[in-house]
Amino acid sequence: MAVPIEEPTDETLVARAASGDDSAFEVIVERYQARVFRLACRLTNETDAPDVLQDTFLRVYQHLASFRGESQFRTWLNRIASNTALMHRRAATRRPVEPLDVFLPRFDAEGQHACTPADLQVASRADELLDRQFLAQKARDVIARLPDGYRDAFVLRDLEELSTEDVAQTLGIAPAAVRQRVHRARLMLRGYLGDLAGVKP
């Protein structure tokens, strides 16, 4: 009968790695490389993501001794990966982008939604209505079109599924500001998905 082998916890691995056990660091890398790469793609692009991935784990290695265990390892890693990605993005020249305000919801003079319920619903079926590859390409493009502050908050909160508090700490802004930015990003992206799936904003 197979006895299940217990996986060491992140905290155990970090403690071992910090005391010089490089094989423990290797396990950490293997455990989190896919996640860090995904985050890097979302905050930068496919060209810069490989560098972000490498720099993140190098920084983790160099700072293992400063991980105090006051936060979860995953939170600490997310913060290093996010900061590394944002540094890479600042280094890159940004091309001017078309604003996404056109996709915000519209209301009539009484404050009622200007679209029909059927049209308002369409965005929620964008993934059924559109080709997968096409949607993936459009999703990458539109995230890059969000204003930086909105993009960072949306990626960390909604795509990486960090708590509002953790996003606030990572970005150095108040939780209320995180909520405001995530909300605006959701509104724009929702309108964008509806437009892609065939509804005029």
Next chain:
Amino acid sequence: MNEIVCASGVELLMDYLDGVLPPELRAALDEHVAGCPRCTAFVASYLATPRIMREATAAALPPDLEESLKVFLSARTGAFRPR
């Protein structure tokens, strides 16, 4: 006085979902959405947006990048070296 129309309801959605909306506004929003087919449809699409974007941007790590990460780290750290 918590009269909610679609436009003001939309502005409260994030706070509602994050659980930071005062109870009386929460109740007023619930009441408006329940009686408004447009807002019911809007909320469904608002909730679906993060999920659709998450799934559409879930990039997989290509095997060659996994390999070059190991090479990179073996040159700069003690890890991924033959022992």
